[in-house]
Amino acid sequence: PAAAEKVLRVIPHADLKNIDPIWTTAYITRNHGYMVYDTLFAMDANLKPQPQMVDTWSVSDDQLTWTFKLRDGLKWHDGAPVTAADCVASLNRWGKRDGMGQALMNVMDSLSAADDKTIVMKLKQPYGLVLESIGKISSNVPFMMPKRFAETDPFEQVTDMIGSGPFKFSKDEWVPGSKVVYLKNEDYVPRSEPPSYAAGGKVVKVDRVEWVYFPDQTTAMNALINNEVDYFEQPANDLAPILANSPGIVVEVNDPVGNMGFARFNHLLPPFDNVKVRRAAMAAMKQEDYLLAAVGLPEYFSTCYSVFPCGTPLESTAGSEIVKSAGVEEGKKLLAESGYDGTPVVIMQPTDIPVLSAFSLVTAEKLRKIGMKVDMQAMDWSTLTSRRAKRDPVKDGGWNIFHTWWIGADVLNPMAIAYSGDPAKGWFGWPSDADLERARTAFPLAKNVAEQKVLATKVQDRLYAIGSHGNLGAFFTPVAYRDNVKGLIKSPVQFFWNISVE
Amino acid sequence: MFSFIAKRIVATIPVMGVVALFVFLMLRLSPGDPASVIAGDYATAADIERIREQLGLSDPIVVQFGNWIWQLMRADLGISIFSNLPVTTLIAQRLEPTLMLSLTTLTFSVLVAVPLGALAAWKAGTWIDRAVMIFAVAGFSLPVFVLGYALIYEFSLALQWLPVQGYKSPFDGLLPFLRHIILPTVTLSVIFIALFARITRASVLEVLEEDYIRTARAKGQTERKVLLGHALRNAAVPIVTVIGLGIALLIGGVVVTESVYNIPGLGRLVVDAILKRDYPIIQGLILMFSFVYILVNLMIDIVYTLIDPRIRY
């Protein structure tokens, strides 16, 4: 081989536990998906879908028939050419798991391969988010895989990692919980456009990318300082200054959109079955306090009162007074009006996730301040994820509030499941609001951007009005790397093409 | 002897049965399950139910236990829910670092602790004795991770002598292996040195009271040889026993040390699995650890026969 193999040693933000990006929504698996797989469309820095595997595409005048033609030279890692049939199967599998995928499938009449390279999609009605859906940047990303894998039950994992992406997965070297190795896919033909978010040419500039997961932040930081790794994907914000002050290390924020803190009420159980109580709580949730406690350094957070990420097209101020300018006093007043009867609020605190643990602590304090009773219950994230699915009363294992965050790219528009107003299908917490749901379902059918904007504003207004959730502000996670690493792509998702080690 | 070993191995079955039942019930009767973790943030309750079914978690507990035992009988530990790899593969991948760390730790601790303990016993009541014992008690009092961080800070960052983290196989070169394993070994050893030094001191002290020590002295034997030739060997049985019991402790210590030094070993595998509810891994590993523990103690019983001619099975 060449004189020196170029290796990029990465500390990923999480351990890659499973490798099927359709089966799981874990961000680390999504990132892994981007290494191994390719997508038909991909989102660029303007949040616009751009063709990636697709060469040309067209849409009929009635907006019902979409035709996509694949690029030349697309090959699976096993050498077989990528066919339209593969892509049809892949889209079908994705459509069974992903929220936006399901929405798209609902309006779909048929999806078929006209020939080896042509995919034809027929819709039942015009739908505004076709490309936004299949060019989705975050989980679940509609990655393309060979038909034989794409036919796997979507609730079962695929057994092998054959994609057409810029890297090959080195399965023998995979040590779950510790190490993942990707090798450069020599056969990959990048597009000619410059990279922009997920779109553009995926030019691989190293021979090998190694993800070595570190369960301990301090050790991870020390490893980077000691030049034992090149790239630290998500150092704790507080470690950033030490890293930045170490010679040879660059610290910067790579994701311009950031993450949105989210406090979710359970709308089914008292006291949060009362909109006034929810709004009283929201009033007390001063973003600065959350961000300061959970994030710490001001350079890594900013307040954002829009439910759609600030700086993205649908950003709005509609109905945001409750989170923006209210306060503890206002909260007290609202609570007094609500007739709150002293029912204790069960806060689920995931102790293994520091940011969420901190959010929980702040919420507890805020709620106490406005006069609520709080029952803080510590647990790990796994317990939380299964408990939050329970609609039962608190005494039977139910809950009242938990915290999470969404990466901005996941909540760009009202289609995000987080904003659902239909308790039957909606996300944990199960808010119920017909107006909200009407606006949401209308959104993909919107004729143009202006119309979309109106609907999105409506959605936001309703979300705040019904006290869907607490909006805890935006925060940004820095990346840290040795200064010989060059060519990072600014994006809400971590990509490893275009990066070189000098 | 062989029939003894055979019988002892048979005797492990009920013990392993207890372990299996205990672990199984502990996992199944507790809140939280892998389905919801897998389902992730975007899932709805229906999705989770779907996954539960897929994983066989909706079956009655008895059926699940039966299936698992049947699997075990075929020497199959099952498939990791998350990574979809056989648990045996996962264990095999991570066995070496843990094994090596355990071996270096045991070796190092024994090499340091036994002479230290014997010395303390020999010099019982002097300042040497006191110093050793104070060290021993102190060794029991320090949280492992604090010690780990402190050592990294000093030897890796400040002095730049040793790497911060990671593991290198000795089969790829002894020097890198040693450089990587030194700090974890020292960190993990402290508590064992304390433990072994104590027991060595105590049992040597006890042996020194024995009549045959007086006999050896009556023969005109030198103190050094009395200590090394007569006392230490006779003190070996309790020391070896404690080393055996130390295995259980070792596994606990390994979990923390592996995290601090980022060593891809079994300890981290099992903790990760617990936090993610990867049942097959948890079950398989705890069962394996227990089995190792029992096996080591069986080996120790056999070692007894080497040390002590009175012990025959």
Added chain:
Amino acid sequence: MDQTTQPVLDIRGLTVRLPIRADRENAIEDVSFSVLPHEILCVVGESGSGKSVTAHTVMGLLPPKQLTATAGQVLLQGDDLLKKTPGEMRALRGARMSMIFQEPMTALNPLMSIGDQIEEILQIHTEMSARERLARVIEVMEAVKLPEPERLVHSYPHQLSGGQRQRVMIAGALALEPALLIADEPTTALDVTTQAQILKLIKDIQRTHGTAVLFITHDFGVVAEIADRVVVMQHGLVVEQGEAKAVLRNPQHPYTRMLISAVPSMTPPARPPKADAPVVLETQDLCKTYRDRSLFRAARETRAAHNVELSVRRGETLGIVGESGSGKSTVARCIVRLISPTSGQILIDGHDIAGLSASRLRENRRLVQIVFQDPYRSLNPRRSVGASIVEGPMNFGVGKAEAQTRARDLMKLVDLDPNSLDRFPHQFSGGQRQRICIARALAMEPDVLIADEAVSALDVSVQAQVLELLDDVRKRFNLAILFITHDLRVAAQICDRIAVMYKGEIVERGPAAEVFRAPSHEYTQALFNAAPGRDFEFGSFATA
């Protein structure tokens, strides 16, 4: 001075100080005596009189810092041992003086082969080659009459009997033909028959090699058997010394007189037969087989008692004698039902209790009581002796006040202060504790009292008192006593009838006088022949 009369060991004015806060200031004080070549000097005296301390001082084996010689000289062939450095002492130990100890079971390193342990001494002190050493080892092993020395060198101590182990010790001690051999109660832990052999061995060796022997014992039988001269110690002082015969026949010091008077005679006194008294205890075909049922081992069976038939009448003492392991305790424990017999019957007042269930058994517990050998472990150290005594009666419904009164009476009976009932066992001496145990047994008002080696752990003088007490209570309460002992002298004194046990079976029985006069079974004969000093009749002296 003539070479033959210069003492091998000459102790002059030796004083050894005890650590502060001990019960007396000096372990031994102003001790002077000497051991001549070709001589066996016996040091006798009660427990704690300083015999071992003297011996250890000679060997330089006193525990450092705890005991120190503060005055006097210890001359070994003219060299003062107290002036030697530790290194010089090491060179002497094993070479010019050797020592053997009481417990052959523990005095050998269990992990080292016999050969290696004897060889060690050659390794330390000589330049012999390995082959020469082995040859010498075999030679000395032959000299102490160990069977098959070539095979035995590779054996480990646990594979040898007690007597053989003591021979190994002696072989080691004699390997370098030392001038002085110190034997600290070398036969106390052995059976009489074995003891006789070892004593003979020591005497033979001493004769053939001319070794001077300092022999420590508390057994006057042994003294009578082997001593040339005797030193009597009491409370760390030498109170009397002289030719063995002279001291034994005509002791001068009151202490010596008391000691010798306390030695029981081998001739049973005349005792009226009790043929007409009712039988209270009877066993028929009593068998006990211990099954060591372990998961990992083939079941090991020990037939500890086999077809034991015995009967005791009211007011009668039946003695069971026999060597260690012959099954005496097993029989006793079966009768008390601490263990269940494998088969056979145990009739107490005619009722069989051999197979009773736990609850039925409890009702019968009152009838049979037992006194054990070890006075230090027979009383719960955490309970006052009063509590121990009243426990039994109160189990059977006696009121507290009444039980207390009974306890006080019993304390008087066993010659103890009734006011000391609320004291704890550690505040009593060994003999006193044994009295308390007897009182505890009597508190139950039993029909049968079993004494399992009840006086074996006591000094002769104390032993005599306890024996007297037992005989007294037998008479007073018309008790049936089953008296278990390995000491023929004791048996002779207290028993009406004797049963001799051998390997789990009773091989001979009969009135004590008859058995002692004309033992019929060959084992009994061997046993009697082995009793040390059997031909010596110890006198009874006025001690005042």
Added chain:
Amino acid sequence: MSAIADRDANRSGLRERLAEFRRNVLSRHPTMAIGGVLLILMILGAVFAPLLFTVDPIALNPIQRLRGPGAAQWFGTDMFGRDIYSRTIYGTRISLFVGLAAAVLSIAIGLVIGLLAGYVRLLDTILMRVMDGLMAIPGILLAIALVSLSGASLVTVTVAITIPEIPRVVRLVRAIVLSVREEPYVEAAVAAGTRLPLILIRHILPNTIPPLIVQATYVCASAMLTESILGFLGAGTPPEIPSWGNIMAEGRTYFQIAPWIIFFPGALLALTVLAVNVLGDGLRDTLDPRIAKKM
């Protein structure tokens, strides 16, 4: 007259015993005295935490986050601006509680099981198999699993730490029972018709107390350490309740930025564990010379 003499004798007995205690225990084991005093101070600190110039240990104050030790916050503040001094002092409560509760519980449960196993032949085999099984599962793993599976709370943490300690206590008790039941004085009690429960309580149980007290100190020390390790592994006491373990666990990311977060609770933990261990060693030497040699 004699009653007075008796009482005098008793009183002098007591005085003597006190003097002896001073002589034997305090002068021969000065470290034990130091350990005891330290522990008493800790307990007092825990009980009177609110009076010791502390502030609310869970009050968040993000503005003041990560301040070093100083006049305002003696031990500095953590990443949420909480006062480390107050948290550490209050943490004493939890750590001591966990330690003491684990010690008391494991000893109590182990004692009962051990007595039964040692004296009731039938139960012995079954109980000991179960104990062997429990013993074979690495304690820390068992504890992590129990805590993370059943939810972090003070109770679950304590239970999870206690359970792995039980088999050791059982074995200890059983071994003592097996040897004590052969003691002549126990046999004498049997021969005197004493019922089993009384035999266990009067004659056997007291023998287990001294070694158990010693064992309890070791359990207590190791429980406090285990609590901190559980915290480190993310399965400790809930963060709302400050304990030395979770203060350190939460602060570990800040080891190089704000070492005081770990340092103060760590030092206090080490000191306390040391004190308990030293106390245990001293107790062992005085209460149970036989075991003293064996340990």
